[in-house]
Ligand SMILES: C[S@@+](CC[C@H](N)C(=O)[O-])C[C@H]1O[C@@H](n2cnc3c(N)ncnc32)[C@H](O)[C@@H]1O
């Protein structure tokens with residue numbers, strides 16, 4: 509039923525739209541949350557030391573580092589304002605995620621002030637999970653690592669991407685493999701509970717043997733969990749694409765090779781003790797971390813978990829609506845300093861909010877039958893086609909995506925979108941095709 513891989517992975521739902529009226533949504537922050545809703549706090553720091561040539565995110569490279577100080581102050585104000593809203597005062601935060609960009613490039617003092625502002629502003633659960641994403645060069649600094657541990661971070665995550673030195677260089681990855689080694693051993697010595705790395709496959713010119721070598725080294729280094737992404741080529745700068753066309757950089761693998769690489773990845777990691785706990789996530793634990801669980805709705809079929817988002821280009825979900833803060837950092841800081849709202853874009857409300865639980869089902873690789881309302885938003889014919897094609901199978905308590913089906917999770921997600929959302933998605937894919945190299949952030 510599927511024969512071509514759909515290139516866009518949706519991480520947030522419902523989808524953001526242009527020109528939506530914001531005022532009604534902003535009132536959601538004046539409404540308390542009900543007790544049963546679980547909440548994630550997402551904190552975004554959009555700066556990086558340098559730009560990797562594959563990266564589609566809204567990242568900035570600062571020429572003048574004094575902007576880090578201005579951003580720290582704005583972020584702390586954003587945290588306080590969000591926490592003081594009715595939504596904030598009625599929420600208890602179960603997980604905190606620092607994402608970017610590369611939050612680790614801020615100084616220990618700036619990071620400490622951000623943590624302290626969160627601690628004094630929000631109510632946190634006693635076992636709140638705190639994850640911190642950085643890039644290996646700045647993260648290998650012992651002072652930063654010590655500070656993060658002192659601030660209660662349990663999960664540390666950084667981009668390793670590949671061990672292939674030539675590709676690292678052509679991608680312009682600032683961190684060296686020595687930096688990676690240093691952060692890994694220091695983070696272990698300091699005693700973080702989980703070290704996660706981001707890796708990518710489907711790299712220019714990648715063959716099965718190259719991937720095998722990457723995974724062998726990865727397994728030898730013994731990371732607790734791995735986010736293994738299929739490299740998307742759409743954000744590559746035109747100059748880099750040109751170099752690929754001229755043969756200076758090897759070409760994108762063909763689709764059959766990409767699919768073979770994906771199969772190899774799952775079988776090699778599976779054989780070495782990693783469980784495929786979610787789409788693109790492999791872990792020594794048996795389940796996905798709290799960050800992903802809450803970001804994607806609260807569990808395999810749940811839809812109500814909320815995300816309070818602070819920082820430029822941070823994405824959240826409140827009262828049935830997804831939102832994004834200003835992607836332009838200056839505009840974000842100006843708005844905070846002028847006591848204005850920082851929300852730039854929002855989504856529509858879903859016709860059935862339970863559909864969020866269905867759309868996130870391929871991320872969890874299963875959907876529990878107890879989420880009947882979510883399952884009912886899936887067209888019956890689609891479910892029966894998936895079963896008859898061996899893409900999903902039924903157990904007593906859930907529907908699970910098969911090994912065959914794991915290849916098609918992007919296609920499945922697209923088929924699960926409510927029809928109006930599907931139109932929004934189609935429009936952004938068309939816009940993307942017209943503007944290759946554009947930084948999109950994630951979808
Ligand atoms: C927001 S980045 C943060 C990580 C951190 N800044 C670093 O690079 O060390 C999250 C991850 O997305 C992945 N990523 C970036 N660009 C990608 C692309 N074009 N296709 C697929 N994954 C990508 C990378 O693995 C990256 O580490």
Ligand code: SF4
Nearest residue numbers: 556559560563609643
């Ligand atoms: S991959 Fe990470 S370090 Fe590279 S530009 Fe993107 S966010 Fe920055």
